[in-house]
Amino acid sequence: MDLLYNAYADTSDQEEDGGVGEYMPRRPLPAPKKPRSEAYAPPQSPAPTVPLLPQDSGRYIPNRERAVLAAAASTAPAPTHLARPSSSAGFTSPGLGRYISKRERAVLAAATAASINSVPAPPNHPPPSTAVTSPVGSISHSDLPSDILTLLKCQKKVVAGKSRTPAKLSVSLNGHSSAVNCIQWSISHGHLLASAGMDGTVNVWNVWNRNQQKARVLRYHNAAVKDVRWSSDGLSLLSCGYDCSSRLVDVETGLETQMFKEDQTVEVVRFHPDNPNLFLSGGSNGSLKLWDIRVGTVVKEYLKGLGPILDVEFSSDGENFISSSDTSKSRISENSIIIWDVTRQIPLSNQVYTEAYTCTCVRYHPSDCCFIAQSNGNYIAIISARSPFKLDKYKRYENHGVWGFPIKCNFSLDGQQIASGSSDGCIYFYNYRSSELLRKVKAFEQACIDVAFHPSIPNVIASCSWTGEVSVFG
Numbered sequence: 001m002d003l004l005y006n007a008y009a010d011t012s013d014q015e016e017d018g019g020v021g022e023y024m025p026r027r028p029l030p031a032p033k034k035p036r037s038e039a040y041a042p043p044q045s046p047a048p049t050v051p052l053l054p055q056d057s058g059r060y061i062p063n064r065e066r067a068v069l070a071a072a073a074s075t076a077p078a079p080t081h082l083a084r085p086s087s088s089a090g091f092t093s094p095g096l097g098r099y100i101s102k103r104e105r106a107v108l109a110a111a112t113a114a115s116i117n118s119v120p121a122p123p124n125h126p127p128p129s130t131a132v133t134s135p136v137g138s139i140s141h142s143d144l145p146s147d148i149l150t151l152l153k154c155q156k157k158v159v160a161g162k163s164r165t166p167a168k169l170s171v172s173l174n175g176h177s178s179a180v181n182c183i184q185w186s187i188s189h190g191h192l193l194a195s196a197g198m199d200g201t202v203n204v205w206n207v208w209n210r211n212q213q214k215a216r217v218l219r220y221h222n223a224a225v226k227d228v229r230w231s232s233d234g235l236s237l238l239s240c241g242y243d244c245s246s247r248l249v250d251v252e253t254g255l256e257t258q259m260f261k262e263d264q265t266v267e268v269v270r271f272h273p274d275n276p277n278l279f280l281s282g283g284s285n286g287s288l289k290l291w292d293i294r295v296g297t298v299v300k301e302y303l304k305g306l307g308p309i310l311d312v313e314f315s316s317d318g319e320n321f322i323s324s325s326d327t328s329k330s331r332i333s334e335n336s337i338i339i340w341d342v343t344r345q346i347p348l349s350n351q352v353y354t355e356a357y358t359c360t361c362v363r364y365h366p367s368d369c370c371f372i373a374q375s376n377g378n379y380i381a382i383i384s385a386r387s388p389f390k391l392d393k394y395k396r397y398e399n400h401g402v403w404g405f406p407i408k409c410n411f412s413l414d415g416q417q418i419a420s421g422s423s424d425g426c427i428y429f430y431n432y433r434s435s436e437l438l439r440k441v442k443a444f445e446q447a448c449i450d451v452a453f454h455p456s457i458p459n460v461i462a463s464c465s466w467t468g469e470v471s472v473f474g
Helices: 003-014 063-076 102-117 146-152
Strands: 167-173 180-185 191-196 202-206 213-219 225-230 236-240 245-250 254-262 266-271 279-282 290-294 297-303 308-315 320-325 337-341 346-349 359-364 372-376 379-384 393-397 409-411 417-420 425-430 437-442 449-452 461-465 469-473
Touching: 102 266, 146 393, 180 449, 180 461, 180 469, 191 225, 191 469, 202 236, 236 266, 245 266, 266 308, 279 308, 279 320, 320 359, 372 409, 409 449, 417 449, 425 449
Parallel strands: 180 225, 225 266, 308 359
Antiparallel strands: 167 469, 180 191, 191 202, 202 213, 225 236, 236 245, 245 254, 266 279, 279 290, 290 297, 308 320, 320 337, 337 346, 359 372, 372 379, 379 393, 409 417, 417 425, 425 437, 449 461, 461 469
């Protein structure tokens, strides 16, 4: 054995020394290192005993692993603070400065994931609404004067031929910061008046309330409001405007219940006289749409390539409606006023008003078979509501001025008078039969835009101005 050892030793030594023939004694080989197991860890002070965690109750966990698990769960570091485990044998955990085995890393990662998942998610709050409703007053009639309350309860009707023109200012209502486009009395709650303004608000007024006349300020529209209408039960308001939408609001709570979005500025809305679930809208693209509130969609559409819709009005039976549109772009004056069949969606006549003016307002007579149209020619025309819908060329109501303002007109409850706003800030009262001017009442310094007779109290009329004022005469 010694001979074999020496022979092999010489050969190996010579090879290591590059073939040098001189004998060199063999250097002793270093003792092989003891392989370190993955579970090996330098000795340290014993970790405190930690109770077994619930998620690991199904198996035994040594004290060391429980200490690591408890430390990770208590500190709950964010995921970005943990280095991603690599394929190497181990890594140094931030803040510990020692080797961590794969087993400990797996336990640490599981504990961290569990602690992150256990953090409750923030509550899913709906985005804050930009709409603001201010119930600044009461809509109750409890604070009304006794004489007004008596008239409202009695629902007194005007006797034909006995009505007189209101001349005395009764109430002045201030709340809009810009022009008021439309006003309307509530039919079922006669002490309430709604107004739509260019300031983007709809105001509800408790007109004769002793303490606070402004009852609601509705700010659901994101732009100017063009029109507002009460529902037949007096519990809801439908408004439309430049934000390309119509909105239905519960008056009592002041909350919006439905929104009807369109691809056009909505200029005018009207409830169907027989079916309160239907309403008609007309907009800047010339489109007329009949909506069903129950499903929130369009059920009929009336198309004829019209200009912007200025006004619409249902007949009393709800079978027909009138539309007035701007024809300045198309230069086709025969389409300025059209009578439509509601069911068949077809025009019954489109040569009703052929003069070279647009009409800002159309209104049916309460009982006679005719309607009036407010012309930009500074007069009110009267037209038969029977086919062939003939214009009366021998009767006009003229003395007031329109001059490009969206001036509106209206019939009194008995149909014996016509009231019209005017660009000079006055209200003009005409005799329906003779077209004679009965009275001119100065209401505002600037244009009077809309007028509305009270639906039950005789000789009371509301009006609104281009400067944002609302006044009641009677």
